[in-house]
Amino acid sequence: MALLEHTPRGLYCAAGDFYIDPWRPVERAVITHAHADHARPGHTHYLAAAEGGSVLRTRLGLNASMETLRYGEVRELNGVKLSLHPAGHVLGSAQVRIEHHGEVWVVSGDYKLDFDPTCAPFEPVKCHTFVSESTFGLPIYRWRPHEELFGDVNAWWRSNAEAGRASVVFAYAFGKAQRILMGVDADIGPIVVHGAVEALNRGYRASGVALPETRTVSDLDAKADYGRALVVAPPSAQGTPWLKRFGDYSDAFASGWMAIRGAKKQRNVDQGFVISDHADWSSLHQAIDASGASRVLVTHGQVPVMVRYLRERGFDADALETEFEGEGGSDGDAAISLPDGSRA
Secondary structure (H helix, E strand, O other), X not given: OOOOEEEOOEEEEOOXXXXXXXXXXXXXXXXXXXXXXXXOOOOOEEEEEHHHHHHHHHHHOOOOOEXXXXXXXXXXXXXXXXXXXXXXXXXXXXXXXXXXXXXXXXXXXXXXXXXXXXXXXXXXXXXXXXXXXXXXXXXXXOOOOHXXXXXXXXXXXXXXXXXXXXXXXXXXXXXXXXXXXXXXXOOOOOEEEOHHHHHHHHHHHHOOOOOOOOEOHHHOOOOOOOOOOEXXXXXXXXXXHHHHHHOOXXXXXXXXXXXXXXXXXXXXXXXXXXXXXXXXXXXXXXXXXXXXXXXXXXXXEOHHHHHHXXXXXXXXXXXXXXXXXXXXXXXXXOOOEOOOOOEO
């Protein structure tokens, strides 16, 4: 029997009697990170990485029964050794290593290898079977270095500020927004964030991430001048009355999908920034190679292409079915529901 199996509730380890990122209520859920497509409410007990505990509490509420592990700390569940290791995706994101009778599997969850000052960097974990996402599993997806990406963002913001226009960036409230906040030059002007972003910022700050000073519109006078401001808001804010207060503004969308021609036009924004919290084509293969695995199970996104290419490279590769096949344009940063009913 395989160490993990696909079931109607999610990936299940029968030997340890636990699920990884289950999509239906279960007794014990091991969570790779706090995005809504991975961390669902309704499970009896949760196990997750300590680094993201504050954000996960924001997602699940204070009453959720949750145990956290430090990265690398081993927990034994019915004879199965389980540990969590940095995935580099967002704060607290983890790869799940499970070992039983000498067999080792690693479920990587969502991950990236690119530099990100808001979370621990990806850590290769040796295993026999590696479960890899493939959101951007096509050769056309190749990300630029951090300095180049944010050089462009800062140049756009600075140009707008000099013209007296606010700069509005639509970015997913958990992970992408904080990465943008840490990457921009806060000396250009004030930074204003949507309430959904600020709710997650509090979790990041509680975890020790030194985000720059941010304000919400409720912190400012009704007649505040936003002419030099950078405004960070979730995509759900696009086209809403909330934006009218910023007057004449230029807007942008930050996502890996901006690498596709026409994506900026489809999103109806002035600017598109190719910033992703997922691994690009080369990083996917770098991570797979670093795992030392001979068997690779591929999920999410460009599964057939990745499976075929990995087989050509000599891997025992196959698809692994999950409820979320592809990211629906969200770059994997699915909106999360906060305890007060708002969306982030």
